[in-house]
Amino acid sequence: MPDHILRMRGITKEFPGVRALDDVNFDVERGTVHALVGENGAGKSTLMKVLSGVYPHGSYEGEILLDSRPCAFRGLRQSEAAGIVIIHQELALIPGMSISENVFLGNERARRGVIDWHATSDETVRLLEKVGLREDPDTPVNALGVGRQQLVEIAKALAKDVKLLILDEPTAALNETDSENLLRLLRDLRDHGITSILISHKLNEVMAVADAITILRDGRTIETLDVADGVDEDRVIRGMVGRDLDHRYPPRTPEIGDVLFEVEGWNVFHPTVPDRQVVRDASLTVRRGEIVGIAGLMGAGRTELAMSVFGRSYGQRISGTLRKDGRELHLATVGDAIAAGLAYVTEDRKELGLLLEEDIRRNVTLANLHRVSRRSVIDLHREVADAEGFLHRLRIKAPGVFTKTGNLSGGNQQKVVLSKWMYTNPDVLILDEPTRGIDVGAKYEIYTIVQGLAAEGKGVLLISSELPELLGMCDRIYVMSQGRITGELGRREATQEAVMRLMTNTPAVAR
Structure with a gap:
């Protein structure tokens, strides 16, 4: 017994x-x-x-x-x-x-x-x-x-x-x-x-x-x-x-267009240790309709690259060139980045992505308040209507838009973060660990949302510590090691072994 x-x-x-x-x-x-x-x-x-x-x-x-x-x-x-x-x-x-x-x-x-x-x-x-x-x-x-x-x-x-x-x-x-x-x-x-x-x-x-x-x-x-x-x-x-997941990742036939976003010769130094360089001469491109991955071990510089690109929200002595649709960007602040059509979904949704004590409505509109305001006064009716639209579109499980965001499950909080940045109508979305700490069912829903954004012609830059996620979702993968981009792999040549070799900066053995 x-x-x-x-x-x-x-x-x-x-x-x-x-x-x-x-x-x-x-x-x-x-x-x-x-x-x-x-x-x-x-x-x-x-x-x-x-x-x-x-x-x-x-x-x-x-x-x-x-x-x-x-x-x-x-x-x-x-x-x-x-x-x-x-x-x-x-x-x-x-x-x-x-x-x-x-x-x-x-x-x-x-x-x-x-x-x-x-x-x-x-x-x-x-x-x-x-x-x-x-x-x-x-x-x-x-x-x-x-x-x-x-x-x-x-x-x-x-x-x-x-x-x-x-x-x-x-x-x-x-x-x-x-x-x-x-x-x-x-x-x-x-x-x-x-x-x-x-x-x-x-x-x-x-x-x-x-x-x-x-x-x-x-x-x-x-x-x-x-x-x-x-x-x-x-x-x-x-x-x-409650059902079989025959595929962990939704089926997708990408329609990839012209180069949308470029990072060239990007260098970043640590914000408090002036002589420590955390990103070294990084260059990458993202095309319209493309999901591009960034792989790397912890400390490789993935998040530092993403945050520094997004309005210099990390680091100092930043140098390099950013282009969107071939035109050079000068992004001195997060506001500049949002105005230029960039969005960044942080890896730490509770500390940096959401106001947990605020309701869903306020979190959804937070990054684009001018869309729901007139002469600096918020139109509450429009704010509620727009937030309810995302509640239904992203299938956020909550009694309503006045539910406190901190009371939601992790997967639903992540959908609120995505809603916030989708509300800014960006052209380029940088997603940093977008499925961390959420279950397989919620992951599938997030993957479907991300693929839908790519299908609209947006460019997606996906950072993940889960290699199967990168291999299952991305059209191309850049690999970082010790602040450098050590390689680029297309969908066909991207395998766990190939990515791990570049993550550890180990050259392939000649056969």
Whole structure:
């Protein structure tokens, strides 16, 4: 008989106008890694917030049993005291504080009200060894990369005598090496008796580490699969989206026209380290109706290139030439770039792409307010009508345009970002990691939108860390390494091996 550490029965959670969870059942066996998957908005994070007390007992219907005992958590402190610790996608670390201060924040090692720093440091070293992180406990957290900060978060959880560890998209911002290290750690924690719940859109990682997979769709439990039974990604996707995805990328016959946008001899230096050059003599072209990819490892200079082109919003001592339809552009500000017909969808939608406290209507029109204003006064009726047009056109799942953007799922937030820039009617769209942190169903919808923009004769520059995405979507791919463009590949010669060779700047072996 299964030994369940957790049983959630009949969980129902409603928000104004939305039933986020509808009679959800979720069982987790002790000493396993249990994956929770589903499209954006399926209810995964909501279910975990119910479990961890973020949504307190009384704000939902249903029952939670931990070790067969009913739980009625009123907040995070109560769930943590019971051994449940949740690590969110946005890390809850204080950058200016040391590793040891972060690990024991709110859980201080003290005697008679005075912190015992010697004990704190020794215990931090022990916990860091557990998670495979060799760092001085006095090191400030902001001196660490994102991958190491994630390990600090796990060490912080272990300091609380965790029984059930919940990780919400833990590898979303990690590179391949850091992601593999984190998955290895989850396996090691499982071997030491710690149960984990993993929320992730990266199905390859789910298949590599999970013992069981529960699928949510539209706030309901669809099924729980035992990975040992030979489950594959297509089977999981079918459960998530309710249909087969015969192709991960929509079929497309490109109609490519004349050169629309050119970057020639582009150089950029770091904004705070004057002698560090981050983009070196980069040149590229984008034609009308063409989707052009930029590949590269983390730190290759892809985002720095994109932001510096977009009205010099990154860097200093920028030099080079930009042309659109053969005419030279002089873009000193973001406003100049928008006026010239450029749009830039940032990789960080929550910090740089959206005003999360504002509603959908305000976010959609934000980059082109003069379109809905007369003599500096906004026409509210037109603003609402235009925003509703995008709500329907991009199939944004929300009760209406007055919904706060921060309450939307990641995929729907990304559609709002796209709507904002589409509202400026650009000719050139620079998309930086446009599908990061969203599920396969939402990705397909984003791909369809991007292809539709290209079909309208716009030029698209697509930056992505996912090679299959670049290979599946792009007509040509430029590859960057250490700030330089190391090669250009057409659709026919672009393979993962060829792109990786250029990403690592490794010459092909003569045969």
